[in-house]
Amino acid sequence: MALLVQKYGGTSVGSIERIKAVADKIIGYRKQGHDLVVVVSAMSGETNRLTALAREIDPEIRGRELDVLLTTGEQVTIALLATALKMQGQDAISYTGGQVRILTDDAHNKARIKSIDAENIRQDLAVGRVVVVAGFQGVDEKGNITTLGRGGSDTTGVALAAALKADECQIFTDVDGVYTTDPRVVAEARRLDKITFEEMLEMASLGSKVLQIRAVEFAGKYEVPLRVLSSFEEGEGTLITSDMNEGDDVEQAVISGIAFNRDEAQLTINGVPDTPGVAFQILGPISDANIEVDMILQNIGADGTTDFTFTVHRNDYDTALKILQNTASELGAREASGNNKIVKISIVGVGMRSHAGIASKMFEILAREGINMIMISTSEIKISVVVEEKYLELGVRALHDGFDLEGDENE
16 A cells, blocks of 8 residues: 655634544545644634734734744644544654654744654554644754745645655645646646646646646655545546656647636836846846736837836835836836736647647637737746736637637546
């Protein structure tokens, strides 16, 4: 039988009833003969509740004390789940990140894992215990409690699976796998049986919310098979792997999925001098403000000037526009303008590498719907376009239908 690392998110352990249901599920896996390490998040809403309490005292709280506070959420869950397992006759033990000795750097609120001492866990598994570990947390070299930031419990699960050389890391959530696109937008969206790490990384970075990027990166780096499953219903879920067998016929699935991001904003500076270093002069101040830039487009004008367009997260739009307006004045540009009513739609698939004409087909599909593309970005396995916000759902549906993603992937 297999060694499995399972991770259950906040909604999966959101109440005592849900925790008991998770215990039932774990015991089912034990009866099949599997060894289990279980990583859990805080109960749904608990991290937000703790954060709100802290901000009543210090609205700007961050750093060490916030980490000390927030990690108590997971500590509650591990104790309750281990107790629920014991009440059903299954030997279990709970560990905080520090007790496992998940060693991180000292970057509070966004720490990164440096190493894991898995010896105690191995000893527990050897005597038939289920090991329940608090996700999202670790300790630095001085013993200070740290948290791993957004998606930290997923990262904990994958890291433990890598350290233990587990057969699979299973992420249980409120969806039953990875879909060709968001089923709330396209009712005909189909669950994928398999997807590559490359494709999942692209989809996560482009707006898919199923898995956090850091967890997928970690799994890909250490070749940990990753499976997304539902906590609420049975099923095989979606396996994320680098090992796509010949029988999977990867080339047939030219496009695996469509991702989209509503949190986009576009900024343009017109009529800047077309001279070396101008891109740095434009983007340097943006970077200094800790604003990440996504897509970039530069057009050369006939008069020796250039127009420079880029996208940022919509939350950064107002700040970035002010910075760009100052830069425009310093460079003697004609104007700086922006648009925060745009979205990004992306098609993703490793099959693009061996199929020509994918971009032209995508553009044709959008053109038939009267959707104008504002910006275009490509890589080996993805094509992204920026369009007006009002065309998001129409564009996603048209592309999903045009690339026949609702069809049976085994046909």
